[in-house]
Amino acid sequence: MEPDDLSPLSEITILPDGRVYAFGATRPVLEVLESLRGPEGNSDERLQRLMQTLRDQDLTREDRSK
Amino acid sequence: MKSCWATESKLSQAREHYRACFLCEHRCAANRLSGERGPCKADAVARVYKHRIEVGEESELVPSHLFYLSGCDLRCVFCIAEANAFDPRRGQPLTPEFFHKAVAWGRSQGARTLEWVGGEPTIHLPAILEAMADCPDLPPVIWKSDFHFTEEALGLLDGAVDVYLADFKFGNDACARRLAGIKRYVEIVTRNLILASRQGDLIVRHLLMPGHFDCCFRPVVRWMRENLPTAKFSIRDGYLPRWQALHYDEVAMPLPPAVADEARALAGAAGLRLVV
Numbered sequence: 001m002e003p004d005d006l007s008p009l010s011e012i013t014i015l016p017d018g019r020v021y022a023f024g025a026t027r028p029v030l031e032v033l034e035s036l037r038g039p040e041g042n043s044d045e046r047l048q049r050l051m052q053t054l055r056d057q058d059l060t061r062e063d064r065s066k
Numbered sequence: 067m068k069s070c071w072a073t074e075s076k077l078s079q080a081r082e083h084y085r086a087c088f089l090c091e092h093r094c095a096a097n098r099l100s101g102e103r104g105p106c107k108a109d110a111v112a113r114v115y116k117h118r119i120e121v122g123e124e125s126e127l128v129p130s131h132l133f134y135l136s137g138c139d140l141r142c143v144f145c146i147a148e149a150n151a152f153d154p155r156r157g158q159p160l161t162p163e164f165f166h167k168a169v170a171w172g173r174s175q176g177a178r179t180l181e182w183v184g185g186e187p188t189i190h191l192p193a194i195l196e197a198m199a200d201c202p203d204l205p206p207v208i209w210k211s212d213f214h215f216t217e218e219a220l221g222l223l224d225g226a227v228d229v230y231l232a233d234f235k236f237g238n239d240a241c242a243r244r245l246a247g248i249k250r251y252v253e254i255v256t257r258n259l260i261l262a263s264r265q266g267d268l269i270v271r272h273l274l275m276p277g278h279f280d281c282c283f284r285p286v287v288r289w290m291r292e293n294l295p296t297a298k299f300s301i302r303d304g305y306l307p308r309w310q311a312l313h314y315d316e317v318a319m320p321l322p323p324a325v326a327d328e329a330r331a332l333a334g335a336a337g338l339r340l341v342v
């Protein structure tokens with residue numbers, strides 16, 4: 001069942017000092033944030049940890065489907 | 067087939083709260099079936115205003131299928147859910163049929179957990195238990211709550227919930243009264259934290275707010291250190307002023323960046339078990 005979503009937006013707020021806040025973060029939102037912040041490890045610890053968790057789960061799922 | 071916790075006696079005890087409601091510590095005894103409304107304004111229909119797979123929760127919980135229910139027993143001026151939290155008429159009715167289809171969809175999208183959020187899910191506990199009772203393939207269930215519920219409500223959750231995700235927002239009653247409109251906050255929430263820790267996995271969250279480091283964050287850390295030193299503790303530093311927060315000077319601004327580092331250092335020094 002596709003969500004019949006009454007407030008379908010995720011919100012990204014960027015403060016003038018560059019801090020970024022994401023509310024209702026989905027995986028595509030995290031991927032956008034990661035790409036904005038660049039691949040050189042300058043995204044914050046929490047974002048990196050979440051992305052790593054999701055990638056580890058992808059690998060586990062691939063292994064199981066082999 | 068019904069889950070083993072879902073006995074007819076438990077489900078009917080839960081339904082009784084719609085006749086005389088004692089689900090939250092307002093203990094207003096409203097007959098929600100006959101048109102009476104308590105401070106939460108909820109009737110006997112739980113409504114889902116949004117459900118989807120999110121990854122912004124603690125990393126051990128994601129991806130999680132979040133079910134957002136409208137209506138709440140608190141009135142936090144900084145609520146991020148804004149009007150959805152305070153108007154329980156928003157959203158579509160939570161029926162078992164709707165829920166079972168939604169859970170199957172969430173599973174197909176890779177959700178590892180299912181999370182009830184609000185508003186405050188506890189005010190809709192009877193409808194939630196009914197929906198979960200015979201749901202096939204239910205993932206581990208997370209109860210994200212303000213922890214202003216009664217002991218009776220927590221008893222009904224026993225067995226049905228795997229992880230309690232507690233918002234420990236205030237470190238003293240004066241701030242809770244001013245910013246969330248409730249009394250006896252510390253006594254109620256700390257009682258429930260202890261009880262929930264005996265009933266399932268517990269993650270205690272604290273949202274850092276500007277101007278509430280000494281009055282709220284420090285006492286929360288102190289209480290955790292003295293009472294639940296091994297429980298998981300999650301510091302949330304994404305505060306932005308929402309809803310009516312602009313009318314309250316100290317919370318009318320984002321959190322200054324240095325506060326999060328100071329908070330993590332303090333919690334670490336207290337020996338708390340930090341999770342991200």
Ligand code: SF4
Pocket residue numbers: 087088089090091092093094095096098103104105106107108139188189
């Ligand atoms: S959940 Fe609502 S109706 Fe029930 S006791 Fe609390 S405020 Fe009253």
